[in-house]
Amino acid sequence: MNANDLIYDTITSKKLTYEQKLITLAKLAENSIDVLNIPPRTKHYFETGAINDLAEGHAPYRPRYIQADFGKFLKEGSKFLRLGPAKNLDQALTNLAIIYRHTPSITSFPVYVGQLDELLSPYVDGLTDDEIRYKLKLFLTYLDRTITDSFCHANIGPKATRIGYLILETQRELKNCVPNLTIKYDLKNTDEAFLKYAIETSLMCSNPAIANHIANQKPFGADYGICSCYNILPLSGGAYTLTRITLTELAKEAKSMDHFFNELLPECLKLIADYMNERIKFIVEKSNFFESSFLAAENFISKDRFLGMFGVTGLAEAVNFLLRDKNIKYGNSPQADELGIKIMDKITSIVAGFDALYSPLTGGKFVLHAQVGLDTDIGITSGVRIPVGDEPENFMDHLRHSAKFHHYFPAGVGDIFPIAQTAKNNSQALVDIVKGAFNLGVQYMSFYEQDADIVRITGYLVKRSEMEKYFKGETNLQDTVALGAPNYKASKLAERKVRLI
Amino acid sequence: MIEAIVNKIIPLSVVDGPGARSVVFLQGCNLACIYCHNPETQRVCNNCAKCVKICPNNALHKENGKVLWKKEICSECDACIKICPNFSSPRVAKMPAMAVFDQIQNNLPFISGITVSGGECMLAPFFLTDLFCLSKKSNLSSFIDTNGTIDFSLYPDLLSLTDGVMIDLKSWDNDTYHTVTRGSSLDNDTVKKNILFLLDAKKLYEIRIVCFPMMQPKNVVDALREFLGKKSLQARLKLIAFRNFGVRGDFARSPNTSPEEMQKLFDYCRDFFYEVKVV
Numbered sequence: 001m002n003a004n005d006l007i008y009d010t011i012t013s014k015k016l017t018y019e020q021k022l023i024t025l026a027k028l029a030e031n032s033i034d035v036l037n038i039p040p041r042t043k044h045y046f047e048t049g050a051i052n053d054l055a056e057g058h059a060p061y062r063p064r065y066i067q068a069d070f071g072k073f074l075k076e077g078s079k080f081l082r083l084g085p086a087k088n089l090d091q092a093l094t095n096l097a098i099i100y101r102h103t104p105s106i107t108s109f110p111v112y113v114g115q116l117d118e119l120l121s122p123y124v125d126g127l128t129d130d131e132i133r134y135k136l137k138l139f140l141t142y143l144d145r146t147i148t149d150s151f152c153h154a155n156i157g158p159k160a161t162r163i164g165y166l167i168l169e170t171q172r173e174l175k176n177c178v179p180n181l182t183i184k185y186d187l188k189n190t191d192e193a194f195l196k197y198a199i200e201t202s203l204m205c206s207n208p209a210i211a212n213h214i215a216n217q218k219p220f221g222a223d224y225g226i227c228s229c230y231n232i233l234p235l236s237g238g239a240y241t242l243t244r245i246t247l248t249e250l251a252k253e254a255k256s257m258d259h260f261f262n263e264l265l266p267e268c269l270k271l272i273a274d275y276m277n278e279r280i281k282f283i284v285e286k287s288n289f290f291e292s293s294f295l296a297a298e299n300f301i302s303k304d305r306f307l308g309m310f311g312v313t314g315l316a317e318a319v320n321f322l323l324r325d326k327n328i329k330y331g332n333s334p335q336a337d338e339l340g341i342k343i344m345d346k347i348t349s350i351v352a353g354f355d356a357l358y359s360p361l362t363g364g365k366f367v368l369h370a371q372v373g374l375d376t377d378i379g380i381t382s383g384v385r386i387p388v389g390d391e392p393e394n395f396m397d398h399l400r401h402s403a404k405f406h407h408y409f410p411a412g413v414g415d416i417f418p419i420a421q422t423a424k425n426n427s428q429a430l431v432d433i434v435k436g437a438f439n440l441g442v443q444y445m446s447f448y449e450q451d452a453d454i455v456r457i458t459g460y461l462v463k464r465s466e467m468e469k470y471f472k473g474e475t476n477l478q479d480t481v482a483l484g485a486p487n488y489k490a491s492k493l494a495e496r497k498v499r500l501i
Numbered sequence: 502m503i504e505a506i507v508n509k510i511i512p513l514s515v516v517d518g519p520g521a522r523s524v525v526f527l528q529g530c531n532l533a534c535i536y537c538h539n540p541e542t543q544r545v546c547n548n549c550a551k552c553v554k555i556c557p558n559n560a561l562h563k564e565n566g567k568v569l570w571k572k573e574i575c576s577e578c579d580a581c582i583k584i585c586p587n588f589s590s591p592r593v594a595k596m597p598a599m600a601v602f603d604q605i606q607n608n609l610p611f612i613s614g615i616t617v618s619g620g621e622c623m624l625a626p627f628f629l630t631d632l633f634c635l636s637k638k639s640n641l642s643s644f645i646d647t648n649g650t651i652d653f654s655l656y657p658d659l660l661s662l663t664d665g666v667m668i669d670l671k672s673w674d675n676d677t678y679h680t681v682t683r684g685s686s687l688d689n690d691t692v693k694k695n696i697l698f699l700l701d702a703k704k705l706y707e708i709r710i711v712c713f714p715m716m717q718p719k720n721v722v723d724a725l726r727e728f729l730g731k732k733s734l735q736a737r738l739k740l741i742a743f744r745n746f747g748v749r750g751d752f753a754r755s756p757n758t759s760p761e762e763m764q765k766l767f768d769y770c771r772d773f774f775y776e777v778k779v780v
Binding site for chain 2 (some may be wrong): 425426429431432439
C-alpha cells in the first residue's frame with residue numbers, strides 16, 4: 001500500500017478514534033522521509049524479521065522512553081509550565097497531570113508517571129484516608145481516560161507507606177488498565193505485609209506487578225524506574241531507542257549451529273548496534289529534542305542519563321528450531337536450556353563489545369532488554385519466556401528457569417502467571433513464592449487471577465471485555481486494545497498455564 | 502530412623518495450611534469417612550494383588566507375597582486405586598523421615614513449610630517427630646493435618662516441634678460421628694479434648710468442618726462455640742463445602758453443598774470465631 005492510500009485509510013477508518021488517527025497520521029508523515037543510513041544487509045534482516053525496530057519511525061524526534069524527575073518538578077515547579085512548587089495534595093496531583101501531558105514517548109503518551117507513593121507522601125499529612133482516596137480516585141480515573149495507551153507505568157515501594165496502601169486500595173476499586181503499576185519489593189527491607197497486600201490486589205485487578213528491588217538496582221543504582229512493558233531505566237533519563245533481535249527468525253536462516261553462532265549472530269547484532277547508533281545520533285544531533293524540550297532545559301531529564309536498549313526476543317523458538325532433530329523443547333529439557341544459555345552468553349559478550357553513542361551512564365554500552373513482543377508476532381514467544389503450552393508442570397521449575405535467564409537483562413525482563421482462584425484464600429503462598437523466586441534471581445513477575453477481566457498481554461494490561469468489543473469492530477478508547485487483542489489470540493494467551501490450582 | 506508408608510508428596514500446595522507448603526500424605530487411617538476424598542489412603546495394602554492383573558503398564562507385580570510398584574513406568578492412570586477392594590493403593594513407598602525430607606528440600610526456597618496429612622498421620626507420631634526435627638533445621642514450619650483421634654497430650658516432643666495443627670470436627674454427637682466414620686469404634690471425645698488442649702497450647706491452626714447436610718453443620722458450630730466458651734474467639738474455623746469429587750461408595754453421588762448454604766453458615770458464625778473461612 002502506498003503512503004497516500006495509508007493516509008486515506010487512516011482518515012476514513014471506522015476502528016480508530018480521532019486521537020488514534022492523529023497519532024497514526026503523524027507516524028505516516030515521519031515515515032515519508034528517509035534520514036537514516038540503513039545498509040543492505042540491515043534491510044535484509046528487517047525483511048526476514050530478525051531485526052525489528054518496533055515501528056519506532058523513520059526519523060526519531062523524541063527518545064523512546066522518558067522517565068522525568070517528577071519529584072524535582074513537584075518541589076520546584078516549572079518555569080515553562082508556569083507552575084510553582086506544589087503545596088498540597090490537590091496541587092501535586094494537578095501539576096502531575098499537567099506535566100504528564102507534556103512528557104512525550106514513542107507512543108506519544110507518557111510511559112512513566114513516577115514513583116507515586118514517594119511523590120505524594122509529602123502532601124498527605126493532615127488529610128484523612130477518605131479525603132486522600134477521593135482525590136486519588138479522581139486523579140487515577142483522569143489518567144486512565146486520557147492516557148489512552150496502557151504502556152504507561154507507575155511505581156510504588158519499596159517502602160510501605162500510607163499513601164502506597166491507599167493507591168493499591170484505590171486500584172482495587174477502579175480496576176483500571178492505566179497506569180500499569182509495579183511495586184518495588186526489597187527482600188530485606190520491604191514490610192512483608194505490604195507485599196501481601198499488593199499481591200492480593202493483583203488477584204483482584206491484575207495490578208501491580210512485582211519488581212525485585214535488590215536485583216534491579218544493579219545497573220543504575222536506586223534511581224531507577226520501571227516504565228512501559230517492564231523497562232528498567234535510569235530516572236531523569238530513559239531510553240533513546242529499542243531495536244530487537246528476533247532470534248526465532250534469525251535461526252531459520254542458519255545452515256548449521258556453527259553458521260548461527262559464528263556468522264549470523266555476530267553480523268545481525270553488529271547491524272543492530274549500528275542501526276541504534278544511527279537513531280541515537282539523529283535524536284541527539286539532528287532532532288533538537290533536547291534543545292527544544294523544557295524537560296531538558298529545566299533539568300527534569302538529562303541527556304547523559306539516556307541509553308540504547310538492545311532487545312532480545314523469541315529465544316524459545318530459536319532454541320527449538322536449532323534442536324528440531326532432537327525432539328526436545330526449551331523450558332523442558334536441560335539440554336535445550338543449555339543452548340539457550342549459550343546463545344545468551346554469546347549475545348552478552350558480543351553486545352558488550354559495541355560502543356553505544358551518547359551513553360555515558362552505561363560507559364558507552366548498550367543494555368540488554370527482554371523484549372515482550374508485538375501484535376504481529378506469531379510463533380514468537382516474548383523475550384526468554386517459555387511458550388504457552390510448553391510450561392513445565394511444576395510452577396517451581398518454571399520459576400527456576402526464569403531465574404536462569406533474567407540476569408542477562410539489566411534493562412528489564414519479566415514473567416506473567418495466571419493464578420487459580422484457590423490461591424485467593426492463601427495469598428501468603430504467593431508471598432512465599434515471590435520471595436523464593438527473588439532469592440534465586442528472578443527480577444520481575446506478575447500475576448492475575450485466572451478469570452479476571454483485566455489480563456496481561458505481554459506486560460501491559462487489557463480488559464477481555466474491551467477485546468471482545470474490538471473483535472466486533474467497535475472503536476476503543478485505549479489504543480493498546482488493538483495491539484493486545486490480536487496478540488491475545490495469536491499467542492494463545494488464554495491457554496497460559498494456570499498456577500496454584 | 503522410623504519409616505512411614507508414604508502415599509505421595511505434593512511439592513507445592515496452597516490449600517494445606519498457611520503459605521506455600523509441601524505436603525506429605527501418609528498411608529493408613531483409623532477412620533473410613535463417608536465423604537473421604539482420597540479413600541485410597543485409608544488402608545495399608547494387604548497384597549491381594551487384584552491390581553496387578555489390571556495395570557495397563559505392567560508397573561505392578563507380586564514378589565515374595567508382596568505387591569511391588571515400579572514408579573518409573575507408572576502412568577498414574579489410577580486403575581489400581583479404582584479396583585482396590587481394600588481402600589488402599591499399591592503406589593506407596595516405605596520411607597524414613599530423612600528420605601522424605603530429601604525430596605522436600607528440592608522445593609526450597611519457594612516453600613515456607615511442610616504439612617503432613619493422610620490417611621491419618623498421627624498414627625506415625627515418631628516419624629513426624631523425626632521429620633519435624635529436620636524441617637526445623639531448615640527453618641520450615643511444620644503442620645499436622647489430623648482427624649484428632651490420637652491424643653496429642655501423649656506426644657509433648659512432637660508438639661514442641663509442631664507449629665500448627667489442623668483438626669477435623671466431623672460431628673458433635675457420637676452417633677453421627679459413628680455414621681460419618683463408617684462404624685469406627687472410636688468416638689468424638691478425644692477430638693474435642695484435642696481441640697481444647699491444642700488451643701491452650703497455642704498449636705491449633707484451624708478447626709475444619711466438612712459441611713454435609715446429615716451432620717447438621719449449624720448445630721456442630723453451635724455446640725463447638727458453647728464448648729469453647731470465650732476461647733472460641735481465638736479459634737480459626739474452616740467450613741468446607743461437601744464435594745462428591747473422588748468420593749467412593751453410597752455418597753459418591755450426593756449433591757455438593759451449595760455456595761448459598763455455605764454463605765448462610767458463614768454469615769451465621771463469622772463473629773463467633775477468630776476467623777472463619779469458607780472453601
